[in-house]
Amino acid sequence: MSDLKVLIVDDEPGIRSGISRILRNYRVGYPFLEEDFGFTLTEAETGEIALEILEKQEIDIVLLDNKLPGIEGIDVLEQINKRNYDTAVMMITSYASLELAVTATKRGAYNFVPKPFTPEELRGAIESITKHLFLKRMTKKMSETARQIRFQFLSVLSHELKSPINAIEGYLKIMQEKQAGTSIDDYMHMINRSIERITGMRSLIMDMLDLTRIENGTKSRNLKEVDIIECTKMAISSMEPMAIQKNIKILTDFPASLLLTADSNEVEIIANNLISNAIKYNRDNGTVTISIFTDKTNLNIIVEDTGIGINAEEQEFLFQEFMRIKNKKTQNISGSGLGLSIVKKIIELYNGTITVESQPDVGTKFLVKIPFKAQPV
Numbered sequence: 001m002s003d004l005k006v007l008i009v010d011d012e013p014g015i016r017s018g019i020s021r022i023l024r025n026y027r028v029g030y031p032f033l034e035e036d037f038g039f040t041l042t043e044a045e046t047g048e049i050a051l052e053i054l055e056k057q058e059i060d061i062v063l064l065d066n067k068l069p070g071i072e073g074i075d076v077l078e079q080i081n082k083r084n085y086d087t088a089v090m091m092i093t094s095y096a097s098l099e100l101a102v103t104a105t106k107r108g109a110y111n112f113v114p115k116p117f118t119p120e121e122l123r124g125a126i127e128s129i130t131k132h133l134f135l136k137r138m139t140k141k142m143s144e145t146a147r148q149i150r151f152q153f154l155s156v157l158s159h160e161l162k163s164p165i166n167a168i169e170g171y172l173k174i175m176q177e178k179q180a181g182t183s184i185d186d187y188m189h190m191i192n193r194s195i196e197r198i199t200g201m202r203s204l205i206m207d208m209l210d211l212t213r214i215e216n217g218t219k220s221r222n223l224k225e226v227d228i229i230e231c232t233k234m235a236i237s238s239m240e241p242m243a244i245q246k247n248i249k250i251l252t253d254f255p256a257s258l259l260l261t262a263d264s265n266e267v268e269i270i271a272n273n274l275i276s277n278a279i280k281y282n283r284d285n286g287t288v289t290i291s292i293f294t295d296k297t298n299l300n301i302i303v304e305d306t307g308i309g310i311n312a313e314e315q316e317f318l319f320q321e322f323m324r325i326k327n328k329k330t331q332n333i334s335g336s337g338l339g340l341s342i343v344k345k346i347i348e349l350y351n352g353t354i355t356v357e358s359q360p361d362v363g364t365k366f367l368v369k370i371p372f373k374a375q376p377v
Helices: 013-023 047-056 073-083 098-106 119-176 184-216 228-245 264-280 339-349
Strands: 002-009 037-044 061-065 088-093 111-114 223-227 249-253 259-263 287-294 298-305 353-359 363-371
Touching: 002 013, 002 047, 002 119, 013 037, 013 119, 037 047, 037 119, 047 061, 047 073, 061 073, 061 119, 073 088, 073 098, 088 098, 088 119, 098 111, 111 119, 119 184, 184 339, 223 228, 223 264, 228 249, 228 259, 228 264, 228 287, 228 298, 259 264, 264 287, 264 298, 264 339, 264 363, 339 353
Parallel strands: 002 037, 002 061, 061 088, 088 111, 249 287
Antiparallel strands: 223 259, 287 298, 298 363, 353 363
């Protein structure tokens, strides 16, 4: 159970003790919360004492009488508002008037309950202010989290785009000033490197668009019976030139055909990413083995390589956005760091899972399981 701290500010001891009795064992809950809210009660007989308590400890709810000796409740409310305490205030007074209610509302009071009130009226008002406070704090927390994620995302994105832009700008300045010679052939290495960096930036942008569309649900999908084997063969075909450069053998173990209700573009993204990673992070003369089969409940796709492997610490963060393994073995391997994150999100659209098994300098195996008979969501 979560406890909310309630400060009762009233100069009448009978009112304070009465409110305490009503709220002591009272609980407020939401159907979607496992725990109800209870209340820890503190009392203050003057506005001055109330402000001292608020200065020293966090108070969630203030029940504030207006007619107090010394500073009045409406002025205590003004101080609470000015000091920006994270608290909700409910005015309780025997001298209710429209003018006072308007002033209290302007100064940030959530509610205005005239005395005398019945236990049911007080409990109802407390339930209302508790739920208001909970939703207000949840909204603030979610906004802060969203802002932090957006800032982190933009920071990483800026870094990922800044590096290739700086490199290309450097190459262009060398060519502009003809520092390496007067023939175009003197600059072919720089031109090729610039094209590679531009290709990498385009890949990053396309991956980001895919990721954004998946996350906000705007990615259009064309769900129909798709031959998983045919999609995989197309991915293998497009990756063969890269495999040939490293003399990597691609071995397959799958049936002639296997149908699944899916979006063919999504299946290709999964296959392309897993197979291209298996080639890029492989050693020269290595192998990539692709196995596809079904059991009683799942379509299973396994892509295994004989490459550089991933240690346990890196595996933990492997499916996060912009996650790239950075060491001497990977420093010349290009990638956006978004591929596996996108793959995971697509697989989750089919209620599936992806896991990884890997050993450094031995190889990596990705295992995809998609419920075979389930409809994609």
